[in-house]
Amino acid sequence: MDFLLVLIIAIPTLSALSYFSKFFKMTTLLSACLTVVLSLLLNSLHYADTGFFLLDGLNKLLLVTIASVYLLSSIYASVYHGHLVLSKELRLHMTLINLFSATMFFTVTINNYGLLWIGVEATTVSSALLLVIEKGFTALEAAWRYIIIVSTGLTIGLIAIILIYYNFHSLTISYLLSAKRSANAVLELAGGAALIGFGTKVGLSPMHTWLPDAHSEAPAEVSAMFSGVLLPVALYSLYRFYQLVVDPRITMLYEFFALLTVVTAAILLPSQRNYKRMFAYSTMENIGTAMLGFILGGPAEAGAMLLIVSHAFGKASAFYSSGNILERFKTKHIDEVKGLKDSMPITGVTLGLSALSVTGAPPFGVFMGELLIIFTLITLHLYSAAFILVASLFISFSSVNYKVSKMLFGEHDVEKSEAKRGQLLVALASIGLSLAVTVVYLVT
Amino acid sequence: MLTLWLQTTIQVSGVLFLSPLISGILSQLKAKVESRRGPSIFQPYRDLRKFYLKEVTVPQGSSLFFVASPYFVFGVYLLISLVIPVILPFPTAFAPSVDFLGGGLLFALAGMLQVLAAIDAGSNFTILGASRSVSFSALAEPTLITVFFAVAFVSGTDNPYATENVILGSASTYFSVPHILSSIAFFMLLLFETGKLPLESSGLMELGMIDDARTYEYSGKALLLLKYSSFIKQYLLGSVFLNVFVFPWGLQTGLIGSLLDIPIMLVKWLVLITVIVYIEETFAKLRLFKVQDYLAISFALAILSLLSFRLGGVV
Amino acid sequence: MITQEILSLISLTLLVSAIAIQSQSYIKPMIRTIILQSVLLGAITALVGFEESSYELYLLAVLIVFLRGVLISYVLEQRLPRNNKFVREYLPGVASLTLVSIVVIMLSFLLYYFAFFGKLGSPIGAIGLSLMVQGVLLIMTRKNSFAHVIGYIEEENGIIFIGLSWAPLPLLVEINVLLDVFGLVIVSSVLVFEAKEHYVVQELIG
Numbered sequence: 004m005d006f007l008l009v010l011i012i013a014i015p016t017l018s019a020l021s022y023f024s025k026f027f028k029m030t031t032l033l034s035a036c037l038t039v040v041l042s043l044l045l046n047s048l049h050y051a052d053t054g055f056f057l058l059d060g061l062n063k064l065l066l067v068t069i070a071s072v073y074l075l076s077s078i079y080a081s082v083y084h085g086h087l088v089l090s091k092e093l094r095l096h097m098t099l100i101n102l103f104s105a106t107m108f109f110t111v112t113i114n115n116y117g118l119l120w121i122g123v124e125a126t127t128v129s130s131a132l133l134l135v136i137e138k139g140f141t142a143l144e145a146a147w148r149y150i151i152i153v154s155t156g157l158t159i160g161l162i163a164i165i166l167i168y169y170n171f172h173s174l175t176i177s178y179l180l181s182a183k184r185s186a187n188a189v190l191e192l193a194g195g196a197a198l199i200g201f202g203t204k205v206g207l208s209p210m211h212t213w214l215p216d217a218h219s220e221a222p223a224e225v226s227a228m229f230s231g232v233l234l235p236v237a238l239y240s241l242y243r244f245y246q247l248v249v250d251p252r253i254t255m256l257y258e259f260f261a262l263l264t265v266v267t268a269a270i271l272l273p274s275q276r277n278y279k280r281m282f283a284y285s286t287m288e289n290i291g292t293a294m295l296g297f298i299l300g301g302p303a304e305a306g307a308m309l310l311i312v313s314h315a316f317g318k319a320s321a322f323y324s325s326g327n328i329l330e331r332f333k334t335k336h337i338d339e340v341k342g343l344k345d346s347m348p349i350t351g352v353t354l355g356l357s358a359l360s361v362t363g364a365p366p367f368g369v370f371m372g373e374l375l376i377i378f379t380l381i382t383l384h385l386y387s388a389a390f391i392l393v394a395s396l397f398i399s400f401s402s403v404n405y406k407v408s409k410m411l412f413g414e415h416d417v418e419k420s421e422a423k424r425g426q427l428l429v430a431l432a433s434i435g436l437s438l439a440v441t442v443v444y445l446v447t
Numbered sequence: 448m449l450t451l452w453l454q455t456t457i458q459v460s461g462v463l464f465l466s467p468l469i470s471g472i473l474s475q476l477k478a479k480v481e482s483r484r485g486p487s488i489f490q491p492y493r494d495l496r497k498f499y500l501k502e503v504t505v506p507q508g509s510s511l512f513f514v515a516s517p518y519f520v521f522g523v524y525l526l527i528s529l530v531i532p533v534i535l536p537f538p539t540a541f542a543p544s545v546d547f548l549g550g551g552l553l554f555a556l557a558g559m560l561q562v563l564a565a566i567d568a569g570s571n572f573t574i575l576g577a578s579r580s581v582s583f584s585a586l587a588e589p590t591l592i593t594v595f596f597a598v599a600f601v602s603g604t605d606n607p608y609a610t611e612n613v614i615l616g617s618a619s620t621y622f623s624v625p626h627i628l629s630s631i632a633f634f635m636l637l638l639f640e641t642g643k644l645p646l647e648s649s650g651l652m653e654l655g656m657i658d659d660a661r662t663y664e665y666s667g668k669a670l671l672l673l674k675y676s677s678f679i680k681q682y683l684l685g686s687v688f689l690n691v692f693v694f695p696w697g698l699q700t701g702l703i704g705s706l707l708d709i710p711i712m713l714v715k716w717l718v719l720i721t722v723i724v725y726i727e728e729t730f731a732k733l734r735l736f737k738v739q740d741y742l743a744i745s746f747a748l749a750i751l752s753l754l755s756f757r758l759g760g761v762v
Numbered sequence: 763m764i765t766q767e768i769l770s771l772i773s774l775t776l777l778v779s780a781i782a783i784q785s786q787s788y789i790k791p792m793i794r795t796i797i798l799q800s801v802l803l804g805a806i807t808a809l810v811g812f813e814e815s816s817y818e819l820y821l822l823a824v825l826i827v828f829l830r831g832v833l834i835s836y837v838l839e840q841r842l843p844r845n846n847k848f849v850r851e852y853l854p855g856v857a858s859l860t861l862v863s864i865v866v867i868m869l870s871f872l873l874y875y876f877a878f879f880g881k882l883g884s885p886i887g888a889i890g891l892s893l894m895v896q897g898v899l900l901i902m903t904r905k906n907s908f909a910h911v912i913g914y915i916e917e918e919n920g921i922i923f924i925g926l927s928w929a930p931l932p933l934l935v936e937i938n939v940l941l942d943v944f945g946l947v948i949v950s951s952v953l954v955f956e957a958k959e960h961y962v963v964q965e966l967i968g
Contacts, residue, residue: 165931
């Protein structure tokens with residue numbers, strides 16, 4: 004079992020070495036398939052705790068999600084950029100995707116708080132250069148903001164780790180989670196510092212300022228990986244810290260930040276003019292809802308897990324579709340894209356379905372997750388929080404779908420020309436998976 | 448009782464005697480470094496006598512304030528010379544009138560009186576000097592007060608004479624971080640307040656002058672008093688630096704000792720004069736807005752010296 | 763105790779160097795000052811290691827001086843353009859920046875006092891916290907990319923100092939932290955080559 008985990012981290016790392024060979028695309032795709040198989044294998048285990056790795060209910064599903072989005076993104080990247088850029092930059096891009104996924108696997112399974120921080124920082128380091136494959140000025144600016152803001156924020160998270168070590172003299176997650184913990188002031192400080200520190204990576208408001216820039220200026224498959232799996236990985240790390248601190252004041256603080264994130268996203272969504280940015284804000288809102296679900300516990304935790312997995316696929320499909328649109332229309336503005344249902348029918352279908360999926364329309368998994376979370380909020384008598392959440396979700400739903408429908412319908416004057424087959428397949432597959440999650444959940 | 452009064456007189460007359468001499472030695476040494484023959488070291492005395500014999504002219508729009516303020520300024524500086532240990536290491540007769548903080552405030556009072564009189568004069572050069580002086584004093588005055596506070600924290604008392612004795616006594620206080628930082632800050636401030644070269648160039652109608660510009664409209668006895676006041680200010684600040692911060696040793700007590708203190712102070716001042724001449728001859732004048740940066744750095748160091756004391760237990 | 767006094771002297775020099783970085787407009791002196799800061803941090807680590815007789819801290823000190831002091835600065839200096847166009851940033855308000863950094867130091871000391879001092883009992887961590895905040899202040903007030911990277915290094919220096927004063931982390935974690943920061947500087951040096959100044963970009967608003 005230990006061997007499987009080491010393998011799942013080692014395979015993408017080794018395939019990153021294919022930078023020096025001619026077959027980098029093939030190696031990437033192969034390693035992605037292998038990791039999907041491995042993660043499905045690992046999912047069959049119940050709970051495992053070797054000294055170095057930890058595998059429990061939280062990370063199993065995340066592993067599968069990471070591997071699947073990794074596979075989808077590699078397929079998309081090999082087709083999308085095929086004619087767009089020179090071979091050397093494409094080589095760097097694909098091998099960095101491998102390294103990026105390896106760091107994400109590392110972060111999700113490691114059993115040590117210090118190494119968890121290092122894993123999150125490593126994802127930043129390895130993904131920064133992914134943003135700049137097309138060296139536009141705004142992409143460079145967005146990449147710089149991403150690096151600096153996230154790294155600066157994560158350093159504050161180190162305070163939390165130091166405090167935990169000061170209190171317990173051990174950094175092993177499984178040991179600490181099962182040890183007897185009482186609320187003391189040092190742990191409170193650790194919880195607060197972790198919220199600010201890791202919250203920067205998660206994209207909680209008011210530390211979210213890098214999120215729309217990075218997610219909108221990245222190429223489509225990188226945006227999909229960011230929104231779909233990187234933020235949930237960061238949320239997982241933040242949740243590990245939250246699990247350690249058992250204190251009602253800290254719970255209130257975390258709930259406040261989660262609600263603030265959702266409200267900020269809802270306020271900023273109606274005024275978006277750039278469709279990729281719009282999807283980025285919708286990611287922020289979903290992650291805030293998921294965080295709320297994790298904090299509340301009980302059925303909301305299952306709902307949050309459901310939300311994250313299904314949102315990963317749905318948002319990936321949304322970004323793949325927008326990548327198709329960008330390639331065709333060469334503009335990122337919503338107003339300049341019209342009549343998709345006639346000019347790019349399949350992409351229009353995926354775009355519309357994915358927009359519905361990520362904003363929480365049934366029968367997609369996101370709807371089920373949000374339903375469970377709101378239900379838990381009401382059973383816990385947190386009526387005002389439930390009201391705020393529902394209102395913000397309503398605002399986001401209506402703004403995103405209004406803008407997407409503006410893109411889909413309307414007069415068009417361009418002829419029908421569809422994106423490449425590989426890209427389409429990927430987008431469709433993501434949507435299908437998002438639906439499948441609901442089916443699987445309801446059945447089991 | 449009589450000895451106390453005698454020593455007080457010795458302190459004041461020592462200040463009055465030594466300050467033009469110090470200024471003369473300074474300009475003579477500068478001239479020697481620049482390979483000139485230079486004025487003799489007694490030239491400031493002759494200048495003061497010349498001012499005494501000239502007639503007083505007053506600008507047309509000015510009021511009684513312009514005429515009266517040199518006397519007040521001179522009086523303030525004389526009062527300060529009683530309060531801080533510039534010649535004697537123990538308190539003189541009027542010493543309890545103000546403490547260190549009050550000394551700093553009195554310096555500020557004298558500066559403010561000069562600035563107001565300059566504005567009252569209503570000429571271009573005086574307003575130039577007044578505005579520059581005020582805008583730089585916004586950073587310099589807090590530094591002065593903070594430095595005095597820092598050294599008061601270190602020695603536990605606010606009485607200037609007692610402070611000197613405390614620092615005289617223990618080596619750990621002398622080498623402690625607040626003391627070092629506040630000495631550096633005070634030295635930077637000293638260069639500014641006495642108008643030395645990287646900050647202010649003094650001469651005739653120099654564009655960089657601050658101190659000379661304020662007294663540009665005065666003549667005769669008023670100019671005598673103001674020139675004397677600037678000599679005394681230089682002497683007082685430098686002596687505080689020497690006696691309280693850097694080199695408190697060597698001052699004698701007793702009546703004969705207080706007479707001996709005057710040459711001892713002169714010797715100490717010679718070292719300081721050498722350092723100041725070195726700095727003046729090596730650096731070019733700073734751009735005017737850079738003077739603010741310089742003063743901000745010295746203020747930062749002064750505040751740091753306070754903060755380092757309050758780190759509690761470590762220092 | 764003699765080590766206590768040397769420790770306090772070096773930590774205050776760290777603070778002074780933080781103010782010096784804040785008020786600096788030229789890049790090369792900034793890089794030299796951050797080298798100085800990292801070397802001082804390594805010296806403090808070695809001192810604490812000497813006091814507690816722990817070899818791990820000696821190794822950490824050597825690593826700090828080497829990785830952060832020498833290598834990072836070497837990488838940054840390589841990226842400085844040969845012509846003089848970008849080695850200086852036009853900074854109109856150096857005096858106010860110095861004063862702001864003093865105020866920030868005081869505020870961070872207060873924050874440390876209210877939040878951490880009562881529970882942890884170690885007063886010297888306040889300097890680490892103020893170094894962190896100074897690093898963030900440097901990033902906030904500058905448009906130059908090199909200044910951003912140097913601010914990040916300063917912040918990491920602050921964190922290492924805090925770790926030293928509260929509870930030194932296990933060596934494995936510390937080494938990995940240092941390597942991570944190094945990797946980050948490498949990556950950002952690639953990006954620095956492309957964009958050296960950062961302004962408000964119209965498309966990235968909202």
